[in-house]
Structure formats: structure tokens, C-alpha cells
Amino acid sequence: MSSPKTKNSASRKLGQAVIEKIKEIYPDSQITEYDLATNKTAHLNEDHIEAFFTPAEIQTEAHRQSLIQSDRAIQDLVNADIIVIEAPMYNWSIPSTLKAYFDQIARAKITFQYVGEGLLPKGLLKDKKAYIVTSSGGIYSEGELKPYDFATNYVRFFLTLLGIEVVNVFRVEGQAIYGSENALVKAIENIDIGDH
Ligand SMILES: Cc1cc2nc3c(=O)[nH]c(=O)nc-3n(C[C@H](O)[C@H](O)[C@H](O)COP(=O)(O)O)c2cc1C
Numbered sequence: 001m002s003s004p005k006t007k008n009s010a011s012r013k014l015g016q017a018v019i020e021k022i023k024e025i026y027p028d029s030q031i032t033e034y035d036l037a038t039n040k041t042a043h044l045n046e047d048h049i050e051a052f053f054t055p056a057e058i059q060t061e062a063h064r065q066s067l068i069q070s071d072r073a074i075q076d077l078v079n080a081d082i083i084v085i086e087a088p089m090y091n092w093s094i095p096s097t098l099k100a101y102f103d104q105i106a107r108a109k110i111t112f113q114y115v116g117e118g119l120l121p122k123g124l125l126k127d128k129k130a131y132i133v134t135s136s137g138g139i140y141s142e143g144e145l146k147p148y149d150f151a152t153n154y155v156r157f158f159l160t161l162l163g164i165e166v167v168n169v170f171r172v173e174g175q176a177i178y179g180s181e182n183a184l185v186k187a188i189e190n191i192d193i194g195d196h
Contacts, residue, residue, distance in 0.1 A: 002036040002098035003088045003135075010135035010172040010184055011088035017188045018084050018131055018170055025193070032076050036097035042069055044103045052107055070104040077105055082129050083164060089136035089151045102158055111162045123163020130159050131193065132169045137176035141169075167194050 003009035023029060042048070048070065051063035059067075077083070087094045105111055112121040132155050134140075140149035156166045172180070172187040 001033070001086050002095040002101075003086065004037050004090075004095060004097075006037060008180075009088070010175065010180055010187075011086040011133050013184055014135065014170055014172050014187050014191075015084055015086040015133040018133055018191055018193065021191055021193050022082055022084070026082075029082075032080065034073070034076070034101065036095070036101050040097060041073070041100040041104050042066075043100050048104075070107065073101065073105050074107065074110060077111075077125065077128075080128060082131070083159075084131050084133060085155055085159070086133045087151050087155045089134060089138075089140070089149075092148055093150045094155060098155075106158075106162070121161055123161055125163040128164045129167045130164045131167055132156060132159075133171075134169065135172040135175070137174075139174040139177065141171055141173060168192065 001009075001012050001015060003011045005012070019031065045066075047062055047066040051059060051066045052070075054063055085098075087098055108114065108121075109124075111125055112123050115122045132152050134152050136151070138145045140146055140152070152169050152171075156169070159166050170187060170191055172183045175183045178186070
């Protein structure tokens with residue numbers, strides 16, 4: 001979850017509905033939740049960056065401390081088979097809390113690898129599927145605003161670069177046009193988590 005709203009968040013409601021559908025197929029699944037609005041991920045600072053690029057043998061205590069959150073988030077990601085990312089649209093992009101989380105899980109040689117000059121990095125995560133859940137006042141799946149969907153396009157690109165297969169994107173969109181409730185009902189009706 002990354003909506004700053006803990007009550008009446010469209011992306012949280014749709015995300016929950018997606019998780020319920022996944023649980024119907026995998027009733028024994030264990031769920032690890034990251035609520036990025038209430039449990040904030042640190043913004044990248046100089047210590048993190050130094051630590052990311054310092055070999056373990058020569059890391060200082062400050063480096064080790066600064067890696068705790070990133071290592072934990074990566075371990076949880078490695079343990080996951082299915083990932084549901086809630087990425088509501090705030091000012092044509094994702095909430096900064098989600099970007100902060102992405103900055104902690106993007107680690108060269110751990111979650112992705114540079115494969116050559118000028119080439120896209122290769123993802124090092126394997127056998128993971130993701131669903132992206134978004135919410136917006138406008139409509140971005142088609143029409144005039146489609147080129148300005150910097151939320152789901154970025155999330156899809158980022159997850160793909162880490163090696164995670166994005167299976168589908170679910171949207172509570174057009175809330176400013178249809179009203180939030182109508183848009184949510186329609187979005188929940190259209191959840192299709194695909195073949196397993
Ligand atoms: C500060 C703010 C910025 C927003 N920016 C956009 C935007 O750029 N485009 C859009 O279509 N809707 C925008 N909206 C509407 C939200 O996307 C919509 O309320 C959505 O439901 C937010 O997700 P949430 O309910 O899970 O928090 C914005 C809403 C707020 C409060």
C-alpha cells in the first residue's frame with residue numbers, strides 16, 4: 001500500500017479485492033504487507049549509496065545500519081511469489097513513499113545487474129508475478145490522458161527490470177467523471193488475475 005490515505009483509499013480497496021481473489025486460488029498463502037504510508041521507507045541518503053557500493057568485508061557499522069531496511073525489504077521480496085503493488089496516481093506519478101521503497105530494493109548485483117554499456121539492466125529476481133493496482137481521478141488506460149500515465153508505466157518498467165513479470169494492471173480510474181463508488185464497483189467487477 002502506498003496511498004497516503006488510510007481511510008477511503010481507492011487503491012487500498014481495490015488492492016484488497018485483488019488479494020482476496022488471489023487467496024481464493026491460494027487459500028494457504030501467507031501475506032506480508034508493506035504499508036508505506038504508515039511505515040515509511042527511508043529516503044536514499046549518502047550512507048545508503050556508499051553502503052550499497054562497499055564490499056561487505058570493509059563496511060563500517062554506519063553502512064551496516066543503513067542497509068538493514070533495504071536488506072529486509074529485498075528478503076521479503078525474494079520470499080514472495082506474487083506481488084501486489086498499489087500505486088495510486090498523485091500528481092501524474094506514484095506516491096513518493098513508493099519511490100523511496102523502490103530506491104531501497106533496486107540494488108545492483110542483488111536485484112538487477114548491468115549487462116553492458118547502454119543496455120537495459122537484467123533483472124535478478126526470478127519466478128515472481130506482480131499485479132499493479134492504481135487509482136486516479138482521470139482515465140489513463142485510453143484516450144487523451146494515456147500518454148501521461150507515469151504511474152503504472154513506471155511501475156511496470158521498474159518491476160520488469162528487476163525480473164518480475166507484470167501480469168495485469170487494475171485501475172479505479174475516472175473517479176472525477178463517474179464518482180469514486182461507481183469507479184470502484186466497475187474496477188472490482190473487472191478483476192481478472194489470469195491463469196495459474
Ligand atoms: C494531491 C492529489 C493529487 C492527485 N493527482 C492526480 C493526478 O495527477 N491525476 C489524476 O487523475 N488524479 C489525481 N488525483 C486523484 C487521485 O488519483 C484519486 O483520488 C485516487 O483515488 C487516489 O488514490 P487513493 O484513493 O488510493 O489514495 C490526485 C489527488 C490528490 C489528493
